[in-house]
Structures are given as structure tokens and as C-alpha cells.
Amino acid sequence: MAPNSQFLEELHTKVIHEFSKTLEMFALSPAEARLFVTLYLHGEPMTLDEMSKALGKSKTAMSNGIKSLVELNLVERVWKKGVRKDLYQADENLYRKFMTSYIQKWLDAAQQQEHSLKEIESTLEQKADQLQEPGEMEEIEELYNRLRDVIRFHRLINEKFSDMKPSAQEASIK
Amino acid sequence: MAPNSQFLEELHTKVIHEFSKTLEMFALSPAEARLFVTLYLHGEPMTLDEMSKALGKSKTAMSNGIKSLVELNLVERVWKKGVRKDLYQADENLYRKFMTSYIQKWLDAAQQQEHSLKEIESTLEQKADQLQEPGEMEEIEELYNRLRDVIRFHRLINEKFSDMKPSAQEASIK
DNA sequence: AATTTTATACAGTTTAAACTGTACGTAAAT
DNA sequence: ATTTACGTACAGTTTAAACTGTATAAAATT
Numbered sequence: 200m201a202p203n204s205q206f207l208e209e210l211h212t213k214v215i216h217e218f219s220k221t222l223e224m225f226a227l228s229p230a231e232a233r234l235f236v237t238l239y240l241h242g243e244p245m246t247l248d249e250m251s252k253a254l255g256k257s258k259t260a261m262s263n264g265i266k267s268l269v270e271l272n273l274v275e276r277v278w279k280k281g282v283r284k285d286l287y288q289a290d291e292n293l294y295r296k297f298m299t300s301y302i303q304k305w306l307d308a309a310q311q312q313e314h315s316l317k318e319i320e321s322t323l324e325q326k327a328d329q330l331q332e333p334g335e336m337e338e339i340e341e342l343y344n345r346l347r348d349v350i351r352f353h354r355l356i357n358e359k360f361s362d363m364k365p366s367a368q369e370a371s372i373k
Numbered sequence: 374m375a376p377n378s379q380f381l382e383e384l385h386t387k388v389i390h391e392f393s394k395t396l397e398m399f400a401l402s403p404a405e406a407r408l409f410v411t412l413y414l415h416g417e418p419m420t421l422d423e424m425s426k427a428l429g430k431s432k433t434a435m436s437n438g439i440k441s442l443v444e445l446n447l448v449e450r451v452w453k454k455g456v457r458k459d460l461y462q463a464d465e466n467l468y469r470k471f472m473t474s475y476i477q478k479w480l481d482a483a484q485q486q487e488h489s490l491k492e493i494e495s496t497l498e499q500k501a502d503q504l505q506e507p508g509e510m511e512e513i514e515e516l517y518n519r520l521r522d523v524i525r526f527h528r529l530i531n532e533k534f535s536d537m538k539p540s541a542q543e544a545s546i547k
Numbered sequence: 548a549a550t551t552t553t554a555t556a557c558a559g560t561t562t563a564a565a566c567t568g569t570a571c572g573t574a575a576a577t
Numbered sequence: 578a579t580t581t582a583c584g585t586a587c588a589g590t591t592t593a594a595a596c597t598g599t600a601t602a603a604a605a606t607t
Binding site: 204206207210211213214217218220221224239240242293294297298305308309312315316319322323326335338339341342345346348349351352353355356359363 | 378380381384385387388391392394395398413414416467468471472479482483486489490493496497500509512513515516519520522523525526527529530533537
């Protein structure tokens with residue numbers, strides 16, 4: 200090993216450590232984050248065995264991790280002439296990839312939950328239309344009001360994250 | 374129990390279930406999220422024992438959960454004349470509270486990590502200035518370029534989330 | 548066709564988080 | 578001053594996630 204390799208490797212490890220923290224905030228698990236950063240820093244496509252060696256984890260763990268990252272569309276499987284093993288490469292465009300998929304995740308979730316809550320709301324409305332015990336009505340009213348605020352909360356989240364889409368921004372700039 | 378209480382309680386549970394999913398996306402644990410929603414739906418301040426009963430979890434679990442929520446500034450301890458037990462109340466202003474603290478969390482983290490990465494960068498620059506083995510230089514260059522991209526990524530995140538601050542928005546509207 | 552190499556499914560293990568019940572210190576009530 | 582009630586620290590338990598090693602199926606090489 201070259202005299203400065205150890206020094207360089209330490210820096211490498213530090214970068215992986217720090218950058219991973221940020222990627223974990225995009226809802227990646229620590230293991231997924233480290234795997235992505237390893238791949239990203241390496242630049243060239245890597246095989247499962249190389250990743251396994253680089254991170255000191257089992258090949259199975261790499262296989263699982265890569266599967267997740269590919270599903271998240273953050274890593275791509277590439278083909279190289281004469282290479283038998285599967286090769287994977289991290290997407291170069293960090294910002295666009297992470298922001299886009301993250302915002303989409305928020306929008307999907309918020310819309311789904313807003314829908315579920317609206318269903319509950321209409322159930323509640325039906326119930327309120329029927330004749331109710333005197334005491335019951337207040338409770339229904341109470342929950343109904345809260346529900347409306349919660350639904351409003353989801354709508355606001357939706358608007359906010361819609362505005363954040365990089366596509367929307369760049370479309371207006373270009 | 375009144376004839377329709379069961380029905381109402383079921384709806385209650387459903388709302389807790391759905392709304393909690395959204396709050397989990399704000400980096401609350403499932404338990405913290407359910408606790409907050411319970412408190413929020415109840416409206417009135419609650420004691421640890423009431424929460425414990427409402428969620429069917431131990432009082433200790435409530436104590437821990439509340440501690441987190443208070444630290445996150447999502448729940449407030451209130452005082453009521455003649456009541457001996459501690460009372461806690463969920464903040465009414467869902468959107469502002471959650472968005473503000475969430476964005477702040479992002480900004481703090483991104484800035485912290487950007488700082489760490491810049492330190493690594495300058496270490497690397499110093500190293501590059503020293504005479505290097507012929508092969509080493511490329512590797513250093515390689516890592517250096519990646520590092521710059523990663524730092525740029527953090528800067529972009531920072532800008533994006535700064536723009537999202539509700540305070541910035543509303544200040545310009547009002 | 549037989550052999551070797553590869554990725555992954557699966558079962559078992561390790562590790563970390565959430566939760567419980569008891570015990571204790573503090574504060575209110577008697 | 579004594580008793581009762583309250584919140585939480587702590588230790589132990591349960592539960593879920595991450596990880597490993599082996600086994601298997603598929604694909605490439607010979």
C-alpha cells in the first residue's frame with residue numbers, strides 16, 4: 200500500500216460518515232446511505248463484491264441495499280462489455296434525484312392520507328345528519344372541527360411541497 | 374357507555390392512525406406521533422394517566438413520549454388551578470409548528486454537515502499542496518472534485534429549505 | 548453437457564429500540 | 578409530621594430491524 204493511502208482512506212471514511220448523515224434525512228437507512236455514498240465517491244460502477252469489501256459487510260447485505268437504492272431510482276445497473284458480474288453506479292445528479300424523489304414521496308403520502316381523512320370526514324357527516332343523542336352531537340361536532348383542521352394541514356403541506364418541485368422551478372427559469 | 378360511543382371511538386382511532394402517518398414523516402416516531410394526535414384531538418389538556426388510558430400504554434411510556442414532544446416544542450405543559458397532576462396540551466397551530474421545526478432541523482443538519490465537509494476539503498487541499506507520489510495525485514483530485522459536488526449539494530439544500538420557511542413567506546404577504 | 552460463478556432467498560443470529568413494572572425521590576394533602 | 582400521590586430513573590423484557598452464512602437457482606464458461 201502506498202504511503203499516503205491510509206490517509207486518503209481515512210478522509211474517504213470521514214466523507215462517507217458526514218455525507219451519509221445528510222442522506223439519512225432523505226429517509227435512507229444508515230446502511231443505504233453509506234452504500235450510496237461509497238458508490239458515489241467511487242464514481243466508476245462497482246460489483247457487489249467490491250462494495251462488500253469496501254464497506255466490510257456481507258454480499259447479501261449489499262444485494263439488499265442495492266435493491267432498495269435501485270427501487271428509489273438513485274442507483275442504476277449498468278452493463279460493461281466482458282464483465283460478468285452485475286455493475287451498479289450512483290446517479291451523478293445528486294440534487295435533482297434526491298429532491299425530486301423526496302418531494303414526490305411527501306406528495307404521495309400527504310395526498311393518500313388526505314384522502315383517507317376525507318373519507319372519515321364524510322362518514323362523520325352522514326352520522327351527524329342522523330338523529331343523535333343530545334350529548335353525542337357535541338362530541339361529533341368537536342371531532343368534525345378537528346378533522347377539518349387536520350385536512351387543511353394536509354392541503355397546506357401539499358401546496359408547499361408542490362412548490363418545491365425542482366421541475367416547476369427550472370421550467371420557469373429556462 | 375352511550376350507544377354511539379363505540380362508533381365514535383372507532384373513527385377516533387382511524388384519525389389517529391391516518392394522521393400519525395403524516396406526522397411520522399416529520400421525523401416523529403410512531404409512538405410520538407400517536408401521542409401527539411391523541412392530545413391534539415382531545416383538545417383539552419391531559420394528564421399522563423389519561424394519555425396512558427387513551428393509548429393503552431404504560432405511564433412511563435407517556436412520560437418519555439411527552440418529554441420528546443415538549444423538547445420538540447410541539448406540546449406544552451399547562452397549569453390549571455386545583456389540578457395536582459401535570460397537564461399537557463398539543464399546540465393548535467399544526468402547520469406553522471411542524472413546518473418551522475422541520476425546516477429548522479434540515480437547516481441545522483445541512484449546515485453542520487456542510488461545515489464538516491468543508492473541513493475535510495481544506496485538509497485535502499493542504500495535502501494536495503505537498504509533493505505527492507505520481508499516482509496519488511489523481512486520487513486526491515478525484516476525491517476533491519466529488520467533495521466539491523457534495524458541498525454544493527448541501528448548499529442547494531440549504532437554499533431550498535431557507536426559502537421554505539413559513540416566516541419568510543408570511544412576512545412578505547402581510 | 549458439465550462445471551464454475553454469480554445473485555438472492557431463507558433461516559438464524561445479533562443489535563438496537565420501544566416498552567413495562569418496580570422503586571425512589573419529591574411535592575402536595577392530611 | 579405523616580401519609581398519600583405523582584413523575585421519572587432504572588433494569589429487565591419484548592419486538593423489530595439489520596446483518597450473516599448457507600443453500601439454491603440461474604447464467605456464463607469450459
